[in-house]
Amino acid sequence: MQKVTIEPVTRVEGHGKVTIHLDDNLNVAQTRLHIVEFRGFERFVQGRPYWEAPVLVQRLCGICPVSHHLAAAKALDVIVGAGTGHGLTATGEKMRRLMHYGQMFQSHSLHFFHLSAPDFLLGYDSDPATRNVVGLAVKFPELATKAVLMRKFGQEVIHFTAGKKIHGTGAIPGGINKNLPIEERDILLKGADPLNIDTMIQWAYDAVQLFKDYYMNNKEFVDNFAHFPSNHFSLVRKDGALDFYHGVLRAVDAEGKRILDDVDYQDYNHYIEEEVRSWSYMKFPYLKHIGKENGWYRVGPLARLNTCDFIPSKLAQQEFELYKAHTNGKPNNYCLHTHWARLIELLHAGEVIKELLLDPDLQKDDLVIKGTKLHKGVGLIEAPRGTLFHHYEINDNDQITLANLIVSTTNNNEPMNRSVNYVAKKMMTGQSQITEPMKNAVEIAIRAYDPCLSCATHAMGQMPLDIKLFNVNGEIVDHYRS
């Protein structure tokens, strides 16, 4: 059996690689996406005072610290007796929402302009060295400028709500430690063009149209790339609306049948199990009542637009209806439509940010609430990449005794593996050496899920590809390194 290895190299712990096993007839016999999931953090926080967790968890990931910060804070809201999501003061909850939707805005715009748009506009088969935002800057300077400024705007929202770029302290158990002064609000609301929310919403709307134009001209490629049925899982608001910050757990199958019906996430471990497989450090979550074989699911933008009934903002709802019409209202199982879904979410995030900025509750001073302390709390949030679980238990000395985190990328472990398998069979069958289209296809398949591969330091985000092709005797016969 021949073996192809695609191995990203990183500086510290946390990496992923793809192995593709070929049989003697050059057919794909087996594929695996290996990701080292570093769980040391869960042991590290044991014994620490619970109120430190929202800041400590930002050590976990320098890429999406806001998601971990808010998920931890939500879990600790339960522990301090402030309820599960809606127990906070209006200012507390809305400031957190503003922080979170600001993060969603910056993360989704970065993913689109830095990764997706270069693929679409410069071509999937163009030179990888320039298939990025710098390449865009040469050919489409206006788009590259938008990329930079949309990221910057989202970061500004986070800065005004979390307090600082590193180890932000905005969310605390039971609430928030600051409101949004009028002068900060006005910077975001009425800042000089283009850095104001109206321009950001317009640019987000333009990005959705850009994808649709691309799609209309490349429908066959987009629809046939790693298309496979799956279950879909996310939080939804109690009335079925899309909600990134809080809600109940819902899952639907590939046909839209509800297989998890709006349950309370405090009981998540009644519904979710994590399977350990000998060849992978990263676990494989699945719905317990369906079982390992068929209970796996997707999370993230594609899943969220499959589980929710509607989007509670005008422009995004209009785009959602067009998007849903494409699959006649049924769940969308097209891998590359994840980019389309992500852009509709980007637009929605912009609209929600504006709605929050216009809300006078953000200037009020009632920031924190506390009640009767409990010893266990679970916090869930829809991070840009999908559902993020934080679960803490404490003792009578207020020390953390248990921490369990299920990150978005772990939730997407099985679908990412299936996507790699799909493209490998399509691109590698009959090939005796690594081809550029094959490498691109594997990258595109994984990238659609926007995985965050244990990126606890900045260096971990750097992911050069190392591809090795082994013959039947285990000898390297081809080697590619980006």
Next chain:
Amino acid sequence: MKKTLIYGYGNPGRQDDGLGARFIDLCEEWVQTIGTGQISLDCNYQLNIEDAEIIAGYEQVIFVDASIVDEIDSYKLEKIAADNSSIEFSMHAVSVGFVLDLCQKIYLKFPETYVLHIKAYSFDFIEELTPAAQSNLEVAFEFLKRYLSGYSQVDSE
């Protein structure tokens, strides 16, 4: 003195990866003391595309980062050229050369750009630096003060 930005990056929750942020902490008091108004400070977990817009406003930019390169004993100041190659297949972080290249192409600005590499040793879940990294931080800080005052050259160690 040229209008200068000193920008540390890394995760201070991961032991020596926090060298960049710790360096900015050291700089804060010194920058206030010299009071030229020509030096600004910033820091973040990692670099990303919006940093192209930030550096466009300066004549000189000095990024400060932890390094595990064998050839560096304690620190090294390296001049950086624009680099349009992208090594990440995912996303999440970009290089100094990438940020500079983006700055040049979008904003048509060409700040002199350097990285002050400070030797790092361990990346555990600890806020404190290793003693060796702490020592390297201090000598690198003294070097940069001399450099910005015109008494040291690039690549000194």
